[in-house]
Amino acid sequence: MEGDIKNVITYWLDGEISNFIKVWLSIYTCLCYCYLAGKIVQKGILRFLALFPIICLFIFLPLKLHSLHLGITTAFFVAWLSNFKLLMFVFDKGPLSDPLISLPRFITVACLPIKIQHKSFNENKIKDNPPHKTSKKGHKSMLNYAIKGVLLASMIKLHDYNDQIHPLVIWILYGFHIYFALEIILAIVATVARVSLGVELESxxxxxxxxxxxxxxxxxxxxxxxxxxxxxxxxxxxxxxxxxxxxxxxxxxxxxxxxxxxxxxxxxxxxxxxxxxxxxxxxxxxxxxxxxxxxxxxxxxxxxxxxxxxxxxxxxxxxxxxxxxxxxxxxxxxxxxxNADLRAFEEYAAVGAFVRDVSRALGFAPLANATRI
Known part of the structure; x- marks a missing residue:
């Protein structure tokens, strides 16, 4: 098991992280092109023809990633959300069609589920993409996420005893595992976006x-x-x-x-x-x-x-x-x-082992022991 974890760590550091960076640099470059195309090409069929190769490329790019968390997150944000925003942009609708939007904001809104909150966004555009009624309720306390984080960690640990648990219970645990993992991962992305870019992600x-x-x-x-x-x-x-x-x-x-x-x-x-x-x-x-x-x-x-x-x-x-x-x-x-469950556990274990090795190298023994899975 330890050898498998080390192989996963090596794979991530040597290949997957490099591919991840290349994929997202490609995404940013493509979105720069889309921004310029929106300024030059009129909405409708001509803009669709200009953006269609990018939409196809966004469907292809996630295939360059094989890790569960990096690959699916990229696919969800780019092949799904970004492409649908670009399709709306073709007809001058949606969050990308604000005539006052800057290039950095265009890229950010295009590749992340960002909420537009600035006053310059005209009323017609707001009607095209109305804010969700429950968006304010979507902001949960740190205690809420902490509880779900503890529950997720407990479920990961429970899977060590799968042989002693009824299969139906295991499947129900998988369902809650997916829900908690998605919420926590996207909450982390939202926090990074808020701190680094000053924007809010959709709930x-x-x-x-x-x-x-x-x-x-x-x-x-x-x-x-x-x-x-x-x-x-x-x-x-x-x-x-x-x-x-x-x-x-x-x-x-x-x-x-x-x-x-x-x-x-x-x-x-x-x-x-x-x-x-x-x-x-x-x-x-x-x-x-x-x-x-x-x-x-x-x-x-x-x-x-x-x-x-x-x-x-x-x-x-x-x-x-x-x-x-x-x-x-x-x-x-x-x-x-x-095999999403097995791959997810391998990636959890690989991240834990990586943090543990770094902690030991830096002399933080308590942290190294805490990350043992």
Whole structure:
């Protein structure tokens, strides 16, 4: 095991970190080009043709990274969020279309889920990409993150006893592991962005375990930064088209389904980055199922209106239970198929061993002992 960890450390320092730097330098260079293209080329088909090679390159670049954390974080920020922002920018919409935006701010907003808060951003642009209603609630205390950090560390340690734990319990632990890890990693990125750039990242999660409906879970609590980019780039255009074809009452339904279809395809792409394996489309089935159920929920709410509703506690249990069961059956197996769990533990162990070796070299024995996994 120790030899494997040393191999992972060597791989990271000799190859992966170097590739990571090259990939992000390429991203910054491409975004400089996009900024200049936006100044020279008019919106519409000509700007699309100018930016299309960059969009394709952003899909390819994450393939140069193989580590789970660096690769998937880059893929999520660039192949998904950046590309969708660039597609909106083609039509002079979204956060990149502010005519007063500077090059450094353009690059930062393009490759990170940044919240635009300066007053010069005109009202029409704000309407194109409205701030999320729960963004203020997304800022959690350090105690909140500390508790989740302790829980994540405990779950990592529990995996040493997988042979003595029921498989169903292990899978549930994996689900919480993913949630806590995502929130903590993105909180770290947000802190770095706040300190170094003076900007705020979009909120990631808003206590999804308290959701009272699928609409509440997907729209206001789970992965808010994805919702904030899918709403203006997919939901709104499909809604406008559907409103012309089907009328205002039915327009939200195809818009919701279209959003979940796009999300399904992007998750399949992320899983490909993760494991370089052909998709089984179970993850797509997960999102299509939830999209269909959300459509049924919206229709039911319109029919019932405020005449009847479930008690809050019961609604939360049903919603969270439905998400967990469908996630365990359809979503989580796709992640485990890529050996994401084993690779994550190897990377955790490699980072711990690296910190321990550096601490010993610097004479910090207590820190070296504390990082032992």
């Amino acid at each position: 990631t999660f808003n206590e999804p375990l308290l959701s009272t409906s699928l609409q509440d879970f997907w729209g206001r609590r789970w992965n808010i930064m994805v919702s904030s980019i899918l709403h203006p780039s997919v939901y709104e255009p499909v809604h406008k088209l559907s409103e012309k074809l089907l009328g205002r009452e039915l327009a939200p339904l195809p818009a919701v389904l279209g959003t979940f279809i796009v999300s399904a395809l992007m998750h399949e792409l992320l899983f490909y980055y993760m494991g370089r394996t052909r998709p089984t489309w179970k993850a797509s089935l997960f999102f299509l199922l939830h999209g269909a159920c959300l459509v049924v929920e919206i229709i039911t709410k319109k029919v019932v209106k405020n005449r009847w509703q479930l008690p809050r506690l019961l609604a939360t249990v049903l919603v969270v239970g439905f998400v967990m069961v469908t996630g365990l059956v359809l979503f989580l197996p796709e992640m485990l198929r890529t």
